[in-house]
Amino acid sequence: MSPILRRTGLALLGPVLAIVVALVISAGVIALIGENPLTALEVMLDLGDTPSQQTQSIVVILNxxxxxxxxxxxxxxxxxxxxxxxxxxxxxxxxxxxxxxxxxxxxxxxxxxxxxxxxxxxxxxxxxxxxxxxxxxxxxxxxxxxxxxxxxxxxxxxxxxxxxxxxxxxxxxxxxxxxxxxxxxxxxxxxxxxxxxxxxxxxxxxxxxxxxxxxxxxxxxxxxxxxxxxxxxxxxxxxxxxxxxxxxxxxxxxxxxxxxxxxxxxxxxxxxxxxxxxxxxxxxxxxxxxxxxxxxxxxxxxxxxxxxxxxxxxxxxxxxxxLQFADIPSSVVTIIQGTIVLAVVIANEVARRLTLRSAERAGARPVAPGGGSAGATGRGNPPPSDDGPPDTTGDRTGVRQEVQR
Amino acid sequence: MTKAAALLLAGSLALAACASDEEGGDTATGNGGASGDLKIGLAYDEAGRGDKSFNDSAYAGAEAAIDEFGGEVQEVSPNEDGSNRAELLSNLAEQGYNPVIAVGFAYDEVLGEVAPQFPDTVFAQVDGSNADGAKGDNVTGLVFAEEEGSFLAGVAAALKSETGQVGFVGGVESPLIEKFQAGFEAGARAAKPDIVINSQYISPAGDFSGFSDPAKGQIVAQSMFDAGADIVYHAAGGSGTGVFQAAAASGGRAIGVDSDQYQTVEDPALQAVIMTSMLKRVDNAVQAFISDYVDGNVEGATDVLNDLSTEGVGLSDSGGFITDIKGDLDQYRQQIVDGEIEVPTSL
The missing domain is CATH 1.10.3470 (ABC transporter involved in vitamin B12 uptake, BtuC)
Structure with missing residues (x-):
């Protein structure tokens, strides 16, 4: 896996995780009110019967x-x-x-x-x-x-x-x-x-x-x-x-x-x-x-x-x-949006910690003389938390690739 | 929380309604054509179903019409910021619902755009005028003389007040709600010229939160009770619960709006403070319109005015709090119907 791909993968992890969690929770809610979550999904994905309706739906979404x-x-x-x-x-x-x-x-x-x-x-x-x-x-x-x-x-x-x-x-x-x-x-x-x-x-x-x-x-x-x-x-x-x-x-x-x-x-x-x-x-x-x-x-x-x-x-x-035409309460949409936002905050944090840990692990490998001790200090004093997904330097990711192989 | 619960409840009601509709639909498939089943489209205002007021009343009207003529009703509510109103109406029309009834003045602008695109669909708008035909020839306005009903509420408040001070809580500062205020103040002054009236709005024009914010409704009403008012009339939709709570907390009384809130409020502690309600019979108006549609009597480009003379507006007497002043109220009512009293519609 190329470093760029890996980094985008990690960056996408948070939002994708959030959307999946939100969908699971929403599916649960839909099931609770006695409706089929799959039907709901089908209704949401259906843009309309005629070509004109379908374009209209796309226009509504874009607008x-x-x-x-x-x-x-x-x-x-x-x-x-x-x-x-x-x-x-x-x-x-x-x-x-x-x-x-x-x-x-x-x-x-x-x-x-x-x-x-x-x-x-x-x-x-x-x-x-x-x-x-x-x-x-x-x-x-x-x-x-x-x-x-x-x-x-x-x-x-x-x-x-x-x-x-x-x-x-x-x-x-x-x-x-x-x-x-x-x-x-x-x-x-x-x-x-x-x-x-x-x-x-x-x-x-x-x-x-x-x-x-x-x-x-x-x-x-x-x-x-x-x-x-x-x-x-x-x-x-x-x-x-x-x-x-x-x-x-x-x-x-x-x-x-x-x-x-x-x-x-x-x-x-x-x-x-x-x-x-x-x-x-x-x-x-x-x-x-x-x-x-x-x-x-x-x-x-x-x-x-x-x-x-x-x-x-x-x-x-x-x-x-x-959804309303299919007699499924439209508040399902509000629930999905709400849970996405909630989940995204949590997922971003989880993804951040994962990135941090994987970067630390990569950093902990002895790269050069003294690298081991640098890794140890890295573990002893975690880097400032507001660092976000760290921009790992080229040689570090190189090491990580080796580790993976 | 309550909103979500209400939506869930509304949803389950819709599901239940749907279950029974299907049977009706099956028998009707053979008919088709002109004598086919009635397919009513109902597009609600922001709060949607379960508001125990305006929207529910419109649904009750459609329900009653279905009991009479058969058929089904498709309900839709706008999203939270109301940005998809035009889509609601077009989709209803596109899917063959006829007549399509828009509930609330907020549909004013979009109806003018949508109705001409669907000349074969008959539209009606509750609380929206189309007397000049500006919204299209296929739109009928179902309007109410809220000021007349509010006038009677003002009379009742003034006659019942012991402190000589009454209050009015409006949901959102808008011409529609100002009609309520104007009527209420005129009625109170007519009954007691030296009455002190404190009128306030929960949210300014353009901010529609005032119709669904009981907490703020309570604060506004509480300040009125604290200042010496003993009866407060609200025209604030869902915020009215807060007004009732303030009345209960201060030993005062409140006047409800739109539907008979003595019957709909459920909490006995709040029920006890609801002296009367200014009824706005959206249900009757909707039912009458559908019945006109079935009979082929809808002209379009006109208004149907629901006022005291048609009992489109009035006062409820549940709880028996105003039976002692019924004579006075009837007198004022007659004077308004006869045109002896002209009730102002704006401040």
Whole structure:
């Protein structure tokens, strides 16, 4: 087994274990209420009878996955640095309403209009998250506390703006919304692409914002993996003291990370806003910021993992409806999602310990004179626990391969 | 916990319903065509079945219609953030359910998108108006004069209050719930001009947690009782239990909403504090609509108004707490029906 394969195998172990555990528990619950778990699985996997229904199901899944992916990404950027940004919820809601209001108030030619709306969302999200960063570096306020508190303020503020100055719907209408964004501010759908691929025309439009999400995902991956900034960020996350000893300005990093996390969070509401609703209203999808935490956990903070996690959550969400038609309570989906999150936390810990142990075992083999004693100290003083899956050096993995053979 | 239990319960009920439906389905396969079995699609509001209120009432209406005409009902609930409402309606229509009834004003926007895509399906929306036909020619609005029923609740509260102070707890700040508040305040002032009314909402517009947060409902109501109110009216869906708890803890009384909560609350300690309930007969409205559909009398692009005159709204008298003021209530009721009293619908 190549070292890379082995490492990805270990990285996948946690999430896969979690999903298996969640499925077993959910199957148990389904059996308890007197239904066949296999029937339930069959229903969940069945995308529809006609080609058009099947494409529609795929569109529904993708359209749901896009905001979930962005939410997971926003949370993960802060996670990487060891910051827990629980404020994504407030950041995207506030960003969405202000972006919707600006979009509804201005009239600009096509792409520029969309660009302005997205820019407003990004700036608002970044500023709102930036408050958390400023509070942390200047006053030492825990980002967990301040971001939770700012959620309440953001939701209250959004609600005040919606019912007050930014109200665009008629007085007395049941659903309160902002002024609709004119058509020049809509993001074109991708159904042409689907039919071009030979798929049947679905009922709804596939969000064009999917492409933006992919680009943002790649950009974040490159930024974190291939740039100085990304290195500093990850280093600060792994060991703040080591990072600052090697010259990373921790305070600046906190601020920058929160700004970046908030900027991505600002995008979460955009797929819905630009692709289907064209207004921010009392029915605007909420809770995505919190789901993002679960998605980021499941995706182990890597953009590819988050994309897969978002797709899984979106798939489960869609399954809620066919399950109801099969007379199986749709809360099965909530149970699966809940147990996945719970299991992923436990499984990540188990996987981490396994990796740690296998790395230690590899390190304990005498490599060079003195290697044995190094291994012994390694065992005597376990490495700092926040090290995560250690990046074993090339020669160490080489040794491990030999051991396996 | 309670939500999960309720969902499980609802699920098992649905299963039980399904078991009996199958038999009906078998006999009907031969019929087919126009005289075929009634297939009712019922799309619930957020809380779903088991809310002991709004959604359950809609189900009771569909159930009663099935008892009368035969057939089956398919129930669906939206996911937690309500983002799949359009999918619920389209899937029901696509699978041949007709009529399709959307429960709750939250379907306002999606119904306008979905209904025109399925011109052969007859839609109805509880709590949503389609008098102007904006949602399509195949949509009927089933609306209620909540302000009229709430007016009577206000009268009852004012007449029964010993401290001269009453309260109103709204679930979510929204035009619909403001109708309840406006009617209640007008009724209380009509009966006792110097009454002190304390009105509060559990959650602001856009945050729908206020309909399913008994703990917060209790805190809000408790503050009213502590400030001297002795009767509190709630229009807060599932949060109402908290209002009842606050009333029980303070020796006060509460007024329930939507269904006769004296009958549905189950806990005897809470039952004792429920003076009356403002009934909103969603069940009657749904049953009447289905019956109209069977008779071919659905016009579409209209509203069916359920008010005091049609007994679509009213007060319950379970427990006998308001029998002594029945005369007064009937007088006000008659004045509203006759148009002598115009009840405001907004603040």
């Amino acid at each position: 749901r996955a896009v905001p979930l992916f962005l939410a997971g990404l926003a949370v993960s950027i802060a996670f990487r640095m060891g910051l827990f940004n629980i404020g994504v919820e407030g950041q995207y809601r506030l960003a969405a309403i202000l972006a919707a209001a600006v979009g509804g108030a201005v009239a600009l030619p096509g792409p520029l209009h969309v660009l302005v709306i997205v820019a407003v969302a990004v700036v608002v999200g970044a500023v709102w998250a930036g408050i958390v960063g400023v509070l942390k570096v200047t006053r030492g306020v825990s980002e967990v506390i301040s971001s939770i508190m700012l959620n309440f303020i953001a939701l209250g503020l959004a609600s005040y703006l919606l019912t007050g100055p930014l109200r665009g719907s008629e007085e007395g209408a049941s659903i309160v919304t902002t002024t609709p964004i004119p058509e020049s501010g809509w993001f074109p759908g991708l159904n042409g692409l689907l039919t071009g691929l030979g798929l049947a025309e679905p009922r709804s439009q596939l969000y064009g914002f999917l492409l933006v999400a992919v680009v943002v995902g790649i950009a974040v991956a490159v930024l974190l993996k291939r740039t100085r900034f990304g290195f500093d960020l990850r280093a600060s996350g792994l060991s703040p003291s080591a990072a600052s000893a090697s010259g990373v300005d921790a305070r600046r990093m906190v601020l920058k990370t929160m700004l970046l996390s908030g900027a991505v969070a600002g995008l979460i509401g955009m797929p819905d806003l630009l692709g289907s609703t064209h207004v921010y209203g009392t029915q605007f999808t909420g809770g995505l910021g919190f789901l993002g935490i679960a998605v980021a956990l499941l995706g182990r903070n890597s953009p590819v993992g988050i994309a897969l996690a978002a797709l899984l959550f979106a798939f489960l969400d869609r399954a809620a409806l066919p």
